[in-house]
Amino acid sequence: MNEHMETAFKLAEEALKNDEVPVGCVFVCDGVQVGQGRNEVNASGDPTAHAEMVAIREMRKHNWSEKEIHTFELFVTLEPCIMCAAAMYELGIKRIVYGAANQRFGGIESVGNKEKYGAEHEIEVNSLIEANRAIGLLKQFYELENANAPEQKRKIKKKRNC
Amino acid sequence: MLKRCGERDDSNGEECPAKRREFEPTLNGHRIAPSVSGINFRVLPILPAELTTFEVPLVQFYVVHVLQLQTIGQLIKTLPDIPDEFRHLKRIKKGMMLVCPVHCESLFEEAKKKLLGLNLPLEFQIVEVPAKKPLTERQFEFAKEKWPTSFHSMPEIEKVLADQPFDGDESRIILANMSKVPSNGCLIADGERSLAESTHGTMLLEHAALEAIRNLAKYQQSEAYSVEENRFAYLATGCDVFLEQEPCAMCAMGLVHARAKRVFFRNRSSNGVLASGNWHLHLEPAINHHYQVFEVKIDNFDVNANASRHCGGIL
Numbered sequence: 001m002n003e004h005m006e007t008a009f010k011l012a013e014e015a016l017k018n019d020e021v022p023v024g025c026v027f028v029c030d031g032v033q034v035g036q037g038r039n040e041v042n043a044s045g046d047p048t049a050h051a052e053m054v055a056i057r058e059m060r061k062h063n064w065s066e067k068e069i070h071t072f073e074l075f076v077t078l079e080p081c082i083m084c085a086a087a088m089y090e091l092g093i094k095r096i097v098y099g100a101a102n103q104r105f106g107g108i109e110s111v112g113n114k115e116k117y118g119a120e121h122e123i124e125v126n127s128l129i130e131a132n133r134a135i136g137l138l139k140q141f142y143e144l145e146n147a148n149a150p151e152q153k154r155k156i157k158k159k160r161n162c
Numbered sequence: 163m164l165k166r167c168g169e170r171d172d173s174n175g176e177e178c179p180a181k182r183r184e185f186e187p188t189l190n191g192h193r194i195a196p197s198v199s200g201i202n203f204r205v206l207p208i209l210p211a212e213l214t215t216f217e218v219p220l221v222q223f224y225v226v227h228v229l230q231l232q233t234i235g236q237l238i239k240t241l242p243d244i245p246d247e248f249r250h251l252k253r254i255k256k257g258m259m260l261v262c263p264v265h266c267e268s269l270f271e272e273a274k275k276k277l278l279g280l281n282l283p284l285e286f287q288i289v290e291v292p293a294k295k296p297l298t299e300r301q302f303e304f305a306k307e308k309w310p311t312s313f314h315s316m317p318e319i320e321k322v323l324a325d326q327p328f329d330g331d332e333s334r335i336i337l338a339n340m341s342k343v344p345s346n347g348c349l350i351a352d353g354e355r356s357l358a359e360s361t362h363g364t365m366l367l368e369h370a371a372l373e374a375i376r377n378l379a380k381y382q383q384s385e386a387y388s389v390e391e392n393r394f395a396y397l398a399t400g401c402d403v404f405l406e407q408e409p410c411a412m413c414a415m416g417l418v419h420a421r422a423k424r425v426f427f428r429n430r431s432s433n434g435v436l437a438s439g440n441w442h443l444h445l446e447p448a449i450n451h452h453y454q455v456f457e458v459k460i461d462n463f464d465v466n467a468n469a470s471r472h473c474g475g476i477l
Binding site for chain 2: 044045046047048049053056057059060064069081082083084085086087089090091104105107111112115116117118
């Protein structure tokens, strides 16, 4: 597998060990990893501390030129949410590679998309590279989280159609 | 539809008295032109059409006229179940009973055969009934004239739909909070109390709303907060967010993640996704949290002519 995606997964696993939603990412500029992040919402109490935002905020230390930003490639284990995806369109990066689709908040194609944001910039997208591995991590997280939760009683309604 | 409070009513020369009395003393801030004696402002909700319309769509149904009331029980047992999407409709209205939607032709034929088999005096007819459950009081008024339907009033929505959604005290708080928003910035408040604020910056993705959310998180994790607050606070739950610019998709989604309750903005943005553009993020059904959105129009406000009309400040 791609070495950058491998790094992103290592970060996602680190997030899981720290009781965070297991998502990790790497920013690459000209083949070199220039930024990385993993979800740290729970530790920081900041609901916007998603992997991509954490990476970008760290990368603020360096004064990136617009030209460099336009060559950035993002490798992320899960489809960026609407917030992070819109951020990538605003930055105008070159390419996004993601592991699995994010049905709840996905901002590339699942829920949001560039047309909805009014973004004109085009980003090259490679999706579902490692869907099972990414979803497997998320499942582990939600199973851990819900270990003490009582089993939900579901109302089963008879569906009636004509 | 919404009344401009504080505005002169030309017919009798009077002003909305409560507004004028309450707003004057609280708004001597630098952003209000000194010559202003009263603040004219409107708070416009940004709502989906399905809530703002006065009517609900109609659909044709077959009904059977019950000519002998004592046969109702027998008929009900014979009639087919009403399809799920029309479960809001009551079965009976003044001697008429719903059979099925006109578009369910085979269902009707089957039901008709069974009903006729009862050898009772019956007459069939087509009527128009509400195709959707009414969502607002005024839709309910319209719908119930057509056919009896269930309805669950949503007080929060009714309040927003009213001509004057906010009473004097709440209007005063909204205007006071709005006037505290830093230039090109964002303020997060719990009622009258400011909790966090920020402006657009020049660093990568340094937008006011996201930075304000971060500042709120820092404040909530600080010792000062734990000393001051003895209640449980989760992110911006129950908080109002005030913005100079309508937020872009990144900021608007950040405010969803922060669980904001209401979002107020003054200027529409070229990259806005709440009122401008063709997508309204706060109305997206797939998203699991929805805040209310209001556009605040303030007359005579000392608007900065050079202000950005773009969320994010720098283009």
